[in-house]
Amino acid sequence: MNDKFEPNIVAFLCNWCSYAGADLAGTSRIQYPANLNIIRVMCTGRVNPLFVLNAFQQGADGVLVSGCHPGDCHYMEGNYYARRRFTLMRELLEYVGVDPRRFHMSWVSASEGAKWKEVVEEVVENAKAVGPFDQFRRNKINW
Amino acid sequence: MNNKPRIGVYVCHCGINIAKTVEIDPVTEYASQLPNVKVARNYSYMCSDPGQLLIREDIEKEGLNRIVVASCSPRMHELTFRKTLAEAGLNPYFLEMANIREQCSWVHEDVEEATAKARKLVASSVAKARLLEPLEEKEVDVEPATLVIGGGIAGIQAALDIANAGFKVYMVEKTPSVGGTMAQLDKTFPTLDCSACILTPKMVDVASHPNIELMTYSQVEEITGYVGNFEVKVRKKARYIDMEKCTGCGICAEECRLKNRIPSEFDVGVGKRSAVYLPFPQAVPAKYTVDPERCLFLTRGKCGESPKCADACPSQAFDFEQADEMVEFKVGAVIVATGFDVFDASRKPEYGYADYDNVLTALEMERLVSASGPTGGKIVLGKGDEAYTPKDIAFIKCVGSRDESVGNEYCSRGCCMYTAKLAHLVHEKIPDANVRIYYMDVRAFGKGFEEFYDRVRREGVRYIRGNPSEIFKRGDKLVIKVEDTLTAKALEDEVDLVVLAVGLEPRKDVREIIDLLRLSQSGDRFFLEAHPKLAPVDTATDGVYLAGCAQGPKDIPDTVAQAKGAASSALILLSSGKVKVQAQIAIVNEATCRSCGYCVEICPYGAIEMVEANRMGHIVSVARVNEALCKGCGACVAGCFSGSIQQKSFKDAQILPQLAVLGVK
């Protein structure tokens, strides 16, 4: 695909693990691509799968949801619900033709600053490989 | 009041930490152009006193009502800036932070990219800030009392600590006496203190303490409410004996027609009791109880001409008409100290526990060596003329522990040492006994444990590494088939007595407590603590604490330590007298709720219930959040199809605009 293309990624991170992990990456000065912007929620359980649709519609080329490893959820069960919801949403998106490389989920704990970098890199690389997702964008041309 | 948002954006340089990679001025300028932004400024350290003063002054002068701080992680300074807002008379939840340090300047090198990203993050925060709502931080009073469920050593210790600190304790014990498993033990490892000698004084203290209301032979039926305000219902089961009148003289038990015909729970079947009984001589309270499932009069309505026990009672304490009594009270905290069950050895049929009388569990052995036990501490097997003293004695460790085949992967932690202790006691009582212990590993990790293990080996106890595969009878002897894994030799060991070092398991009635308090279980099915390291006595339910083996197998010192921990946690709550309730919690729009109940199922805290509501004359059921129980995770929100349940500060209406801003290329 286009080497110059810089994808726009939206990420939902849980406050306790992944957001803290991303903070740790920061305090450890681990460098990673700047394509990803984070929305903080308290738990991945809060992330409505319809947000993913909306993110694509609003212009995201890729979406990431990241939370605590199974069993580590600050609220005990939130990530389990998220896992089920996003498993289904991902299947559905793939089925209607959204390339699975546009949607990712990850478990990143508060101590995994280095893993966070790897996740970001993978998500960005994947989105780069599929290219811009203008087909699902609310297009101002439509106006 | 004019609610139109007037936003102030404050971009922090953080010295050069942010300013090095993010161009502060363009970001500030960009922010000033965003809708509803009245003021956009930057400063070297927003978190410093002058930085905060800047915000406070603007709030006052410019009439700002929403603040966006673009600086470090909210995990770092959200509370700081919330305080700043509060000091300026603004609701602290009118703050939104953009993390342009940890998640921007520190992780990107390219100034252009980092600046562009900072812009987006600020815009996203402004988009959300426009829609922030004031939240109330509520406090609720704490009822200065604690419920302790379980009267073993854990419950006793926790109750005494709390009572000694001056707070009321209700202790509920299921059996007729406090004491728990510790009361059944003979000696304790590694010091060989007499278990009863150290326990019974505490049992008596519990019964006599002015701050402790002891309810034995009682059961918690219902707990409702939330931290600081639990409503408890307890069923005091009928003892058929007037506690006031009973002197504990024991004449009734002597007279009982079923005397010595009922296996004693306390002696784990090794000894027998009557249908009216005191579980053990040192029982507290020292009051007799009629066993309603055994008593002839209660089960058949007839016991000879008339019940001999009642006739014989010098204080006329019997009352066969007695009914269960329900007691209700309020507490602020609950300590769960419900203990454990020992592993049922018949689940390992290869060890022949169900088939052979001379295969005993360690707890049975404990009663056999106990001076207060049915044999008066003599290790004899068989009855009457056939009684004999075993000479070849084998212990098998890890029965029901570290064993996936029975579903218990965990180590029961106590068996290594109690086996060593029992081996020592056997040696003491039968000096010419041949004692061997079959083991997988020896875990002597505690204070004085390794020394004790050494001592026992020096006393002549043989440790053979191997996990017996089978036990069968050959003549008078039991044969243990085992491979010595150190020498790789297959052995057939003939013995007189096998003692199974059974592990600890969650209680069979654990479900009752789970249902009462909505506790969770960890993989080993013991109760799950809030955090394995930093909150080992807390649970996910605020105000509910764990003590002792209910949370996982442990020995007496660890149990006591945890009980003290639980007591201290409860005391923090009780002595502060108030408890803060989360502000960013879920709230239901009852008008659109579709009554599906998904949120109720989803909530890990039982914080949501369905209640009846009147919708234009129709009674419909709608979800309602108990504000004190909600922890603000939002799992219910994403599970609500009609969007009727929302999390304050994380509403769909607040997140969607953020998405829209982040999507702009």
Add this chain to the structure above:
Amino acid sequence: MVDLDKLRTVAKETVSRDDVKYLIGWSQGTFGYRVSPHFVKTPQEVDSLTFSPLCSNNLATYLTLTEKLPVPRGEEPDTRKVALMVKGCDSRAVVQQLIEQGITREQVYIIGCPCQGVVDLQKVDEKLGEGVEPAQASWENGQISFQLPDGKTEAFPREDVLADKCITCRYPNPVLSDILLWDEVEVWGSDDYEDVKELDSKSPEEKWAFWQDKFSSCIRCYSCRNVCPMCYCEDCILDRLNPTWMFRSNNVVENTAFQVARAFHLAGRCIECGECERVCPVDIPLMKINRKLYKEVREKYEFEPGLDPESKPLQASYRPDDEEDFIL
């Protein structure tokens, strides 16, 4: 076998009960092979009730669709039962509504009609044309026979005219009922989701093109949502303006989002009655998308909705060992 006399007798008895508000069944439509939902309040109205291969409508939707009108001050709401005639698939909708507390068991009297499959009117139209005069159909020895307005009869093998959802149906008999009108029928269907697998095997681009073609014709009439017995929110979030999840604009992007959101909300809830696809005025193959999720839910979580009133809703439960192959 279908016994219309029995059906009408039971209906008569049912609507005569004091604790029954009304009964919902099917009756002959106004033209061609159409059938209408029929609301019966008095014993006199039962004679037009019918049951035939034309009775596609899943009447369970009326349990939640019917408005709760404001109760005048001083009056009590009518809490009597609604009696409902159900096919196998319809009964699963009732069960799923019970699971989700959309209704309570006391509120509904379920009259079970074991069913041998209903027709796809488009398939019938192709064979017989759409007539003006009302016409009828019946199941006859593995065939479906049509009584034409001119008095003639035409019969076709069932699989030629049955709706697709009926060809693969595994639950032709009501899974829950208060009374069963006739003997249960033998289950004929099995479902390996070949249609779903076939589309699934295509490339993302092909799948996208396939669905964009379909979704571009959506007119956002919401008939798919309104007919669905599981879509019973009184205030659908996709209609809501604050916050706005979906724009009302009719374009393929918004239509795609609408249809994906709708399908997602039905994951683990759709009972495959096929009504959404049947009612779509622009013939979007909606069951193809619903069935994808049905298949995934069945394979991944061994769960089928609408079978056991005591079961926990799929989207309100989890297993710690749920699969997570895709998670980084």
Add this chain to the structure above:
Amino acid sequence: MESLKLSKEKLGDFVSKLTDKELLVPQKEGEALKFAPLAGEDMPELDYENTSVPPKNAVFPHTETMLQFELGKMDMQVAAGDEKEKVLLGVRPCDARAMVIIDNLFTWDVDDPYYVDKREKSTVVGLACHEPCSNCFCTSVGGGPASTEGLDVLLTDLGDSYLVQPLSEKGEVLCQAGADVLEKASDADIQGAEKAHEEAANKISRHIDTAGIPENLPSLWEHELWEEVSRSCLGCGICTFLCPPCHCFDMQDEVEGFEGRRCRTWDSCMFSEYTMHASGHNPRHSRRERTRNRINHKYSYYVDKFDVIACVGCGRCINLCPVNIDILDILSKVREAL
């Protein structure tokens, strides 16, 4: 104006003469037949009963931008007047009549610039029905299979060719543009077409006598028939969205990020939120009131205001209603009740 004739073989040639305008012809989109721009070299396909979606979209789009804005800023850009000239080819007379009916509303007190612009720039080429659908009843509501109202040109299928009758100035212009491929029609052609028109009218099998309905319909306000006919209604938008004269719209502000537009989209009086007040109160709180309104609006209010029934008898609402709510059935119940 002189009648012309177009050989079917030359339809493509005729169409190619109209390149300065956007040409909308019935086409399949997904499974639905609707009017859409003809792509490149494609030939128009006019052998169809009727489109499932009426051509009103061309003059009254499902969604149309009215103005654009930025949050927090006062300047707005109004979007109107930049419409392309277009030709709708193969419109059924009922659908064309519907545009005339809607004209009343959009030019009533003030001219709606968005609508008027599109309407003025549209040339409507009709195609007379010779095989009416089974639920057509145009002849009962003032139309017919060859009604010319709202048409600029009427085509009638003569087998190998079409009779081309220009009916307006716009029609004349169009015919001139295609003069090369058009020939003069003979009297036989014209008679043939008239015969076809008559035959088609006779084939229409459903009828309703509307006399007296407009004046008296409101007197049935509390009649139980409304509950009866609305009980099975799903409250969906099929009957109204696909109704050629239905013209209700909603206005929405669609905001993305900090920018937005105000647009209007089709709305349906059958939707529950159609009359929802900001307070949450809904004066039409059930499908009974909504169904009553739909019929009253078409058969009484509109007649009262504009002297024409807002129904063209195309039969779409009858054909496509998922629960067989049949407007003729309702009207006959109304007749009985009157």
